Amino acid sequence: MAAARERVEARLLTAAETGHPAMTEMASHLMRAGGKRMRPLLTVAAAATADGEAPAPGSGDDVTGGVAVELVHLGSLYHDDVIDEASTRRAVESVNARWGNLRAILAGDFLLARASELAASLGNEVAALLAATIGRLCEGEVRELERVYQVDRSEADYLAAIEGKTASLFATACRIGGIVADRPRPQIEALTEFGRLYGMAFQVVDDVLDVVATDEELGKPAGHDMAEGVYNLPVLRSLAGPGGDELRGLLGGPLTADAQARALAIVRDGQGPAAATAAAGGYVASAAEALAPIPPSPATEALAGAAEHLLAGVADRV
Amino acid sequence: MAAARERVEARLLTAAETGHPAMTEMASHLMRAGGKRMRPLLTVAAAATADGEAPAPGSGDDVTGGVAVELVHLGSLYHDDVIDEASTRRAVESVNARWGNLRAILAGDFLLARASELAASLGNEVAALLAATIGRLCEGEVRELERVYQVDRSEADYLAAIEGKTASLFATACRIGGIVADRPRPQIEALTEFGRLYGMAFQVVDDVLDVVATDEELGKPAGHDMAEGVYNLPVLRSLAGPGGDELRGLLGGPLTADAQARALAIVRDGQGPAAATAAAGGYVASAAEALAPIPPSPATEALAGAAEHLLAGVADRV
Numbered sequence: 001m002a003a004a005r006e007r008v009e010a011r012l013l014t015a016a017e018t019g020h021p022a023m024t025e026m027a028s029h030l031m032r033a034g035g036k037r038m039r040p041l042l043t044v045a046a047a048a049t050a051d052g053e054a055p056a057p058g059s060g061d062d063v064t065g066g067v068a069v070e071l072v073h074l075g076s077l078y079h080d081d082v083i084d085e086a087s088t089r090r091a092v093e094s095v096n097a098r099w100g101n102l103r104a105i106l107a108g109d110f111l112l113a114r115a116s117e118l119a120a121s122l123g124n125e126v127a128a129l130l131a132a133t134i135g136r137l138c139e140g141e142v143r144e145l146e147r148v149y150q151v152d153r154s155e156a157d158y159l160a161a162i163e164g165k166t167a168s169l170f171a172t173a174c175r176i177g178g179i180v181a182d183r184p185r186p187q188i189e190a191l192t193e194f195g196r197l198y199g200m201a202f203q204v205v206d207d208v209l210d211v212v213a214t215d216e217e218l219g220k221p222a223g224h225d226m227a228e229g230v231y232n233l234p235v236l237r238s239l240a241g242p243g244g245d246e247l248r249g250l251l252g253g254p255l256t257a258d259a260q261a262r263a264l265a266i267v268r269d270g271q272g273p274a275a276a277t278a279a280a281g282g283y284v285a286s287a288a289e290a291l292a293p294i295p296p297s298p299a300t301e302a303l304a305g306a307a308e309h310l311l312a313g314v315a316d317r318v
Numbered sequence: 319m320a321a322a323r324e325r326v327e328a329r330l331l332t333a334a335e336t337g338h339p340a341m342t343e344m345a346s347h348l349m350r351a352g353g354k355r356m357r358p359l360l361t362v363a364a365a366a367t368a369d370g371e372a373p374a375p376g377s378g379d380d381v382t383g384g385v386a387v388e389l390v391h392l393g394s395l396y397h398d399d400v401i402d403e404a405s406t407r408r409a410v411e412s413v414n415a416r417w418g419n420l421r422a423i424l425a426g427d428f429l430l431a432r433a434s435e436l437a438a439s440l441g442n443e444v445a446a447l448l449a450a451t452i453g454r455l456c457e458g459e460v461r462e463l464e465r466v467y468q469v470d471r472s473e474a475d476y477l478a479a480i481e482g483k484t485a486s487l488f489a490t491a492c493r494i495g496g497i498v499a500d501r502p503r504p505q506i507e508a509l510t511e512f513g514r515l516y517g518m519a520f521q522v523v524d525d526v527l528d529v530v531a532t533d534e535e536l537g538k539p540a541g542h543d544m545a546e547g548v549y550n551l552p553v554l555r556s557l558a559g560p561g562g563d564e565l566r567g568l569l570g571g572p573l574t575a576d577a578q579a580r581a582l583a584i585v586r587d588g589q590g591p592a593a594a595t596a597a598a599g600g601y602v603a604s605a606a607e608a609l610a611p612i613p614p615s616p617a618t619e620a621l622a623g624a625a626e627h628l629l630a631g632v633a634d635r636v
Binding site for chain 2: 018019020022023026076079082083101102103105106107109110112113114115116117119120121123124127128130131132134135137138139141142143145146
């Protein structure tokens with residue numbers, strides 16, 4: 001995977017290049033700050049489930065497809081940071097903080113357009129898939145906004161929102177891998193379902209970390225989502241458990257610093273983080289099972305291992 | 319064209335539909351406020367230059383392609399309005415004013431994604447073309463921003479900016495018409511060049527109107543671009559003519575109300591609007607000439623007539 005990772009990095013930088021130097025600088029700003037590149041590496045691993053007739057991993061269309069997915073992710077982060085008025089991202093100044101909202105919106109649009117261009121180079125199916133996925137990401141974000149500060153938000157609503165805003169792009173990352181490697185349809189469906197479940201686990205773990213990790217680890221105050229009124233799974237489970245009534249009394253609107261500290265303490269001490277982590281574990285197990293239609297290989301092991309690894313950061317904290 | 323127009327309207331509304339009612343409402347908000355639909359009607363007219371073997375205008379892929387282009391236009395307006403903090407657009411409340419910046423950015427992204435999805439349904443070439451065009455629109459906007467409040471902005475810089483931010487989408491509108499109607503390559507290139515020149519004329523005329531039209535006609539204060547530091551062709555020509563020195567003394571930064579009124583009077587009384595209108599006339603004439611490789615037909619007449627019509631609004635004002 002190290003070789004694939006290097007190719008992904010190189011192709012990302014190439015994708016940000018344009019005849020306009022200011023745009024190139026803005027478009028490459030966040031990718032130059034590093035990142036785990038989970039999505040493109042999943043694309044490469046998904047493609048590598050192909051048998052010996054397929055090209056070597058990281059050699060061509062798999063990287064192109066993975067980079068397209070990563071560009072969507074990066075472009076949406078540009079827009080998220082404008083929306084959140086975020087000043088930093090990945091320990092560097094955010095694009096909006098450095099160049100203003102206007103340029104950050106345009107640079108985000110540019111990255112999304114470049115993603116679509118790469119997808120088009122892989123054929124209609126990938127182009128249509130990536131475009132539909134961008135639409136789903138937007139819908140998931142809007143769905144989340146609709147429930148802001150609603151303490152009676154249902155778990156089903158939470159799950160639908162994260163499926164749209166997060167899991168759909170992971171599903172597409174894996175699906176593109178299957179498509180470019182010309183896998184049989186049942187295997188492409190299996191890879192897609194793996195990606196979706198991986199994405200669900202990823203977001204639930206991220207939401208658990210938002211309440212159990214330290215401010216330093218997060219690079220932002222713990223409980224940030226809760227303070228913003230986004231009541232995610234650990235919070236919803238805490239609302240339903242012991243201490244839920246007191247928590248319900250605190251939430252439902254913007255929090256004072258004291259109320260924020262108290263609400264965070266209730267969630268941390270309650271059953272929410274453990275229950276949410278167990279749910280994430282369920283998604284990880286289902287993700288591994290989803291790979292059943294695919295002949296076992298180092299690539300399927302890598303995929304299942306990557307899903308299992310999602311739990312490493314939270315398992316010993318809750 | 320009336321039938322084609324109805325089909326465009328219907329397909330636009332269909333394109334905004336999604337399982338998420340709030341997103342559908344936001345995505346269809348601006349299209350429901352009406353619009354001239356110049357871009358999709360150019361796509362339909364360009365496709366109609368095909369001989370008798372082609373499908374009837376407005377019957378299929380031409381409308382799909384035109385709608386994709388119009389969705390790009392609409393999506394970019396959503397983002398422009400966030401950027402400009404505009405409160406109205408086409409005499410209705412802007413999306414950002416009604417639903418906030420956050421949702422306006424997401425709804426704009428959604429429209430761009432739907433555009434890419436429609437483009438993908440027309441094949442790789444159209445998908446790649448539309449994606450590349452979105453990138454060019456963003457670059458044109460960034461280029462314009464780089465020259466804000468610069469009184470020594472060159473005409474070449476102005477022309478490069480409007481080619482990117484405006485003409486490239488008109489060129490693509492016409493090119494898609496040629497592609498979906500399966501025209502020979504030289505005719506596709508001719509249609510593309512026609513669209514580019516049409517777009518140049520369109521933007522120059524728009525910029526002339528910005529200074530010569532009344533506040534009421536514009537729905538915003540005349541000289542808005544100048545006040546925002548975007549020195550367009552009539553202003554640049556005025557700077558180079560009689561009264562240019564006084565104008566240069568006023569511009570270069572934000573204007574007081576008095577300075578804005580005086581600067582606008584200088585531009586209106588100077589040679590700028592007439593010189594810019596003459597330039598627009600040159601583009602219109604070149605656009606008609608660009609159609610030379612295409613056998614004359616009612617469709618080529620309609621295209622040339624549409625370009626000529628651009629001048630109708632300004633010819634008697636300067």
